[in-house]
Amino acid sequence: MPVSKRIEVNDLNVYYGDFLAVEGVSMTIEPRTVTAFIGPSGCGKSTFLRTLNRMHEVIPGAHVRGEVLIDGNDLYGPGVDPVLVRRQVGMVFQRPNPFPTMSIADNVLAGVRLNNRRMPKSDADDLVETSLQGANLWNEVKDRLHLPGSSLSGGQQQRLCIARAIAVSPDVLLMDEPCSALDPISTLAIEDLIEELKQEYTIVIVTHNMQQATRVSDKTAFFNIAGTGKPGKLIEYDTTSTIFTNPNVQATEDYVSGKFG
Amino acid sequence: MSNETISRPGTGRPADATTGKAGGRPADRVFLGLSTGSAALIMVILAAVALFLIIRAAPAIAANWTTDPNLSHGTTAGHADFWSYVLPLIWGTLWSSAIALVIGAPIAIGIALFISHYAPRRLAGILGYLVDLLAAVPSVVFGLWGIFVIRPFLLPAEQWLVQHLGWIPLFEGPQSGTGSTMLAGGIVLAVMILPIVTSISREIFLQTPRLHEEAALALGATRWEMIRYAVFPYARSGWSAPSCSGSAGRSGRPWRWR
């Protein structure tokens, strides 16, 4: 059973080389909540999200200054292995990315096999089933677990990616626009899923869909950017109902009511 | 919000595109003809070469080499017919190519992986350049290197193999006194196929979709695990081809200096 954790960010700056992409973000994300990141394109939502599991380090030159604590442990402390961080903080991407040549079952088990754990076959089968059930995909694929991951529809692939992410029992689940490539029905399926996953996981989701933010999230963070080349900033962070009905900052109000720009 | 999108005026682009396409049709046809013609020409030339070789070689293939005055002495002396002369050569080519692949392909793939996924960008550029430079070395240089360096260098090792592992048919004596062995040939060939296999593998590795690499990394894969999960599966269809063509292109040549 995963232990969902509190995330605390203190005055975080994110750079791509010399370019300051995100400036001065501080926020606390409570365990077992869903937090939505909203804001205009290019304001650094993905960039900031990736710093929560050090995925930004995959990009040459990207680095941070500041502090990210997960249950009090500094993510960027000396001797912290980013590989281990990513095993605790899972991520689902904008475009579904199952391993195309691996079977559906192997995709689910991919993360577990990384830990070099030799699992008895029956345990592996159980894990495949519970993970796929957790991702609301089991009934659709239980008869073709041996087929390649690429044989599924886009929405199914995305749920497969979620199953793959939760199979390793992470503490936190990051989702970067997980529904933007999906039809409304798959989107609703994933929103329902997020609602369920919230019982066990701390979830952070980036979305451009205001309705989605209001439907799934407990708290919402609005990011904005003053102009091209300027760093993105966290403008307002509050309960979702406050952000959408009674925000404190004018820019937030303009953005959520569609009067932006 | 959706009303706005719908009422946005059209730009008249589709009509332009249609007329543009209509105007381009004769040019399309000419180009299609040209490129199809060029492709066909390659096939025709290859077929012509094959035909020429077969026709000109037919008398030698058909002849009885023990009685034919042209073939019963000189380098072809002592062979009953064409096949008894040629089969060992074909066998040698295949054998040495296999050795070259076994030795060369893993090294080439290692170098390619280092360049594509481990080395910092500057170093990767320099290394890639060096490997391409290796491809520009004339094959006669490799041949001489094989004769004067690799052969004597391998002699003691081969002696050891025959002495201690001679009971394995592969290493059975008698040992070649000059060192002109399949192993020496295979090693020279391995170095010769290195550049082409490396550079093609590097190109394939670099094309691995970032999406799949990130999928592996986000699951907590180390770099090597990411390569196993994302890069190799993507490259698998591609890399057996460059290894083979690399050795095919090279294997005919070094035998000239034996």
Ligand SMILES: Nc1ncnc2c1ncn2[C@@H]1O[C@H](COP(=O)(O)OP(=O)(O)OP(=O)(O)O)[C@@H](O)[C@H]1O
């Ligand atoms: N790999 C990169 N290298 C350099 N700069 C980058 C890179 N990725 C993003 N940026 C820059 O960082 C800033 C924030 O980008 P980011 O992708 O985080 O925005 P976003 O809020 O996720 O936008 P969107 O809503 O379109 O996904 C942008 O100015 C972008 O140009």
Ligand SMILES: [Mg+2]
């Ligand atoms: Mg983004």
